[in-house]
Amino acid sequence: MANIKHTKNELKVQRDALRRYERFLPMLQLKKQQLLAEIQSLDVQIAECARRQEQLRAGASAWLPLLNEEPD
Template sequence: MAKLKLTKNEQKTQKDALKMYQRYLPTLTLKKQQLQSEIRAIDEKAKSVRAEKKALEEDFEKWISVFGEKDAFKPDMVTVKNIKKGWGNIAGVKIPVYEGADFGRGDYNLYSTPLWIDMAADRMEKALELDLEAEVLD
């Protein structure tokens, strides 16, 4: 620790610094508390998104074998067109906020494709959306 000079000028400098710290310290601790509570809330939200994604994957496992049908579900059936991200402000710190995504559906013949394609495409969109939200939360 640096040794302080024992002069009147140094005493005044130290008193001014103490006044400044006493004035701004409550504000800084409040910002710190806000950021910590926001981090905890984001962690909880990320855990819930991952749990929802896991439940969706378990539901997929029940009927995943139908994806193996020849020419039924193509990789370009569901595509991400646009990811909507915004910015939030927590205690003066900019954080990214997930606002949604736009998905595109591939063209397919309603008469020649199986009936489960629409439900599978909806679930694939939901899985992709959960992945994108978890990515933004991380």
């Protein structure tokens, strides 16, 4: 823990810091919650894109032998 001077001025500084902390902490917690929800949403979208990409690759692999053939 930090050393704190035991003076009136230092007490005021510490009280002001506590007020700022108590004022902004709920907003920061809400922002954190929103960011975590957005990350979770993006994870779902990434998984869906990966699944769709795999489907497209599987569908395209059936056509690859035809593309390698020489035209008549």
